[in-house]
Amino acid sequence: MREPHPLLAVDDLSIDMTVARGTVRILDGVSFSLASGETLGVVGESGSGKTMTALAIMRLLPQPSARLGAESRILFSGKNVLKLDERAMRRLRGREISMIFQDPMTALNPLFTVGEQIAETVRWHEGGTRAAAQARAVDMLRAVRIPHPERAVRSYPHQFSGGMRQRATIAIALACRPKILIADEPTTALDVTVQAQIFDLLEDIQEETGTAIILISHNLSTIARLTRRIMVLYGGRKVEEGPTREIIRNPRHPYTEALLRCVPGLRSEAEHDAELPEIPGTVPAPEELGGGCPFAPRCSHAAARCRSTMPPAAALGEKHKVACWLHEAAQSAVT
Amino acid sequence: MAVVKLVLARLAQGVLLVFAVVVLNFLLIHLAPGDPAQVLAGEFGGTTPQILAQIRATYGLNHPLWVQLLTYIGHVARGNLGQSFYFNQPVLSLILQRLPATLLLVITAQVSAILAGTMLGVIAARRPHGWLSQGITVTALIGYSTPVFWLGIMLLIAFAYLWPIFPIGSMETIGFEGGIFHEALNILHHLVLPAFTLAFVYLAQYSRLSQANMLETLGSDYIRMARAKGLPEWLILYKHALRNALIPVVTIAGLQFSQVLAGAILVETVFDWPGMGQLTYESILRRDYPLLLGILLISAVVVVVVNILTDLSYRLIDPRIGAGSVTGVGYGT
Numbered sequence: 213m214r215e216p217h218p219l220l221a222v223d224d225l226s227i228d229m230t231v232a233r234g235t236v237r238i239l240d241g242v243s244f245s246l247a248s249g250e251t252l253g254v255v256g257e258s259g260s261g262k263t264m265t266a267l268a269i270m271r272l273l274p275q276p277s278a279r280l281g282a283e284s285r286i287l288f289s290g291k292n293v294l295k296l297d298e299r300a301m302r303r304l305r306g307r308e309i310s311m312i313f314q315d316p317m318t319a320l321n322p323l324f325t326v327g328e329q330i331a332e333t334v335r336w337h338e339g340g341t342r343a344a345a346q347a348r349a350v351d352m353l354r355a356v357r358i359p360h361p362e363r364a365v366r367s368y369p370h371q372f373s374g375g376m377r378q379r380a381t382i383a384i385a386l387a388c389r390p391k392i393l394i395a396d397e398p399t400t401a402l403d404v405t406v407q408a409q410i411f412d413l414l415e416d417i418q419e420e421t422g423t424a425i426i427l428i429s430h431n432l433s434t435i436a437r438l439t440r441r442i443m444v445l446y447g448g449r450k451v452e453e454g455p456t457r458e459i460i461r462n463p464r465h466p467y468t469e470a471l472l473r474c475v476p477g478l479r480s481e482a483e484h485d486a487e488l489p490e491i492p493g494t495v496p497a498p499e500e501l502g503g504g505c506p507f508a509p510r511c512s513h514a515a516a517r518c519r520s521t522m523p524p525a526a527a528l529g530e531k532h533k534v535a536c537w538l539h540e541a542a543q544s545a546v547t
Numbered sequence: 548m549a550v551v552k553l554v555l556a557r558l559a560q561g562v563l564l565v566f567a568v569v570v571l572n573f574l575l576i577h578l579a580p581g582d583p584a585q586v587l588a589g590e591f592g593g594t595t596p597q598i599l600a601q602i603r604a605t606y607g608l609n610h611p612l613w614v615q616l617l618t619y620i621g622h623v624a625r626g627n628l629g630q631s632f633y634f635n636q637p638v639l640s641l642i643l644q645r646l647p648a649t650l651l652l653v654i655t656a657q658v659s660a661i662l663a664g665t666m667l668g669v670i671a672a673r674r675p676h677g678w679l680s681q682g683i684t685v686t687a688l689i690g691y692s693t694p695v696f697w698l699g700i701m702l703l704i705a706f707a708y709l710w711p712i713f714p715i716g717s718m719e720t721i722g723f724e725g726g727i728f729h730e731a732l733n734i735l736h737h738l739v740l741p742a743f744t745l746a747f748v749y750l751a752q753y754s755r756l757s758q759a760n761m762l763e764t765l766g767s768d769y770i771r772m773a774r775a776k777g778l779p780e781w782l783i784l785y786k787h788a789l790r791n792a793l794i795p796v797v798t799i800a801g802l803q804f805s806q807v808l809a810g811a812i813l814v815e816t817v818f819d820w821p822g823m824g825q826l827t828y829e830s831i832l833r834r835d836y837p838l839l840l841g842i843l844l845i846s847a848v849v850v851v852v853v854n855i856l857t858d859l860s861y862r863l864i865d866p867r868i869g870a871g872s873v874t875g876v877g878y879g880t
């Protein structure tokens with residue numbers, strides 16, 4: 213809208229996954245965009261499709277079981293990355309778009325020093341001497357606030373604690389100054405105090421470098437602090453999207469509401485690291501979904517129409533969108 | 548520093564093991580029914596009273612058992628492993644003459660099995676259900692169940708007789724003259740069939756092992772991370788995955804070394820390879836006890852040395868083991 217192209221535009225992303233019982237659609241028509249320097253939160257219960265969305269952007273979906281829908285487009289600076297050949301895609305990964313994963317204990321190769329794992333990325337993407345890459349590694353370790361970076365650069369992952377390792381993966385991910393960092397539940401595996409430190413770090417990095425961040429979590433409260441905008445996924449569909457403040461104050465989708473109800477104190481801005489909220493029932497398996505609203509089996513407002521017909525996305529105000537029949541009145545075809 | 552400490556510790560263990568073998572050897576001779584002198588002389592006919600007296604003197608058989616043990620240990624410590632009656636030579640020099648040939652055979656077989664096996668495993672790991680992968684599984688099965696000597700004989704018939712591209716046995720062409728280079732080539736030519744025979748069983752085993760390890764490694768988080776970094780597939784495969792997949796291979800290789808050494812006995816006999824294996828075969832056939840016991844002892848020493856080398860290479864590959872974690876930098880949060 214404001215720019216000719218947003219930095220990233222995911223358009224009608226669908227993923228079919230081949231499983232033992234056949235093919236299931238694990239992601240269905242998800243669209244969103246990300247502007248330069250923005251932080252977008254992606255929330256949803258386990259299995260809602262957050263990781264698959266991220267992997268689709270990286271083009272690292274499990275092969276050959278995952279297949280993208282024909283209409284799917286992922287535009288990076290206006291170019292469809294799904295059309296790139298593997299070589300061109302590799303130049304994007306780690307250099308323009310980076311990703312860090314949930315479990316820092318296993319994300320680093322145990323046999324190479326932390327410095328080497330940063331430096332190899334730099335050398336591969338930018339060339340230059342070994343010494344220059346090593347120097348960049350030290351800088352990066354300093355940037356993610358690892359003490360004694362000159363020494364740490366020669367350490368092996370097993371000499372680092374979980375929090376340090378996640379800092380190290382962040383250092384790797386940011387080494388080539390990417391425009392986008394996708395952080396897939398970067399703190400789920402860490403202690404509560406360490407979680408807060410990592411979030412502080414991400415916040416600072418964002419301020420300093422202007423890297424756009426997609427922050428994935430199943431915990432609304434952690435996301436609320438760091439993001440300006442939130443997208444809520446449920447059962448492979450985007451059910452609500454809007455400015456973080458608005459969604460926290462005034463959630464419109466029954467699922468988002470339920471998510472928030474289970475995190476007491478959030479609205480009063482208190483810090484909370486409550487676990488996954490308990491909403492009655494469970495996420496339906498993708499193959500159990502009929503044509504209707506994926507949340508219908510657990511929704512207290514569910515009506516007959518909800519079970520038979522998918523609610524379209526409705527715009528509530530300029531930036532707030534919700535896919536729920538309760539807000540049909542506000543309907544004005546949007547995606 | 549830590550490495551030196553490790554080697555010393557392993558050496559101490561090794562010395563202990565070798566010592567145990569020495570004592571066991573001693574007990575074998577002395578607890579066996581009958582006259583130890585007779586046992587030592589072997590059943591190599593024509594044992595004269597003089598020979599028996601000579602044996603009694605060297606082994607101090609007239610003294611109490613513990614004195615005899617000490618005497619025996621003293622002899623062994625000074626490298627005196629006795630006299631082979633069949634070959635009529637000191638046991639130690641006999642073994643040392645044969646050891647290089649065996650080491651050449653065993654190390655060639657082991658190294659080529661590891662290299663080729665790992666390479667096949669890596670290639671097969673890229674297509675877990677492809678024909679290569681299945682072929683390796685079948686070959687591994689055949690390898691397990693094929694008697695080594697039978698395979699050796701079949702290879703001899705095929706490649707030394709029906710299609711004679713390799714010599715039929717021995718280590719060098721008799722009366723062969725030439726420069727060092729040609730001589731080496733000649734030995735290499737003789738080495739192919741026996742080394743392949745010995746390597747075959749392990750080749751398939753290593754490829755299966757490394758294929759399984761590669762598959763597991765390729766599914767790990769740090770490989771996904773390496774992909775997310777934009778590294779090319781070959782770098783991921785040969786730098787990040789292979790090295791991790793090699794760790795169990797090294798472990799197994801170390802454990803299997805003594806088996807390979809045992810396998811060499813048969814292979815050397817089939818191919819007339821002038822090594823320790825053949826010597827072992829002879830010593831058993833001729834009931835040449837001093838020689839047999841000496842071979843046991845030297846084999847134990849070889850196994851100990853190989854285990855130390857395995858341990859060291861293990862540490863070279865994997866920084867998590869030993870040295871690093873003890874003296875490395877520790878970090879808090």
Ligand SMILES: Nc1ncnc2c1ncn2[C@@H]1O[C@H](COP(=O)(O)OP(=O)(O)OP(=O)(O)O)[C@@H](O)[C@H]1O
Pocket residue numbers: 229230231238256257258259260261262263264265274277430498
């Ligand atoms: N390798 C796979 N094979 C088949 N189905 C898969 C595979 N990985 C994930 N899925 C399915 O894809 C759907 C989305 O999974 P995804 O990992 O994206 O969820 P998520 O939102 O990241 O959950 P979590 O919070 O547990 O990480 C789930 O229904 C899951 O069962």
Ligand code: SF4
Pocket residue numbers: 465466467505506507508509511512513514515518519523535536537538
């Ligand atoms: S569409 Fe119906 S079932 Fe779905 S969330 Fe809205 S009210 Fe509930």
Ligand SMILES: [Mg+2]
Pocket residue numbers: 262263264396
């Ligand atoms: Mg996930």
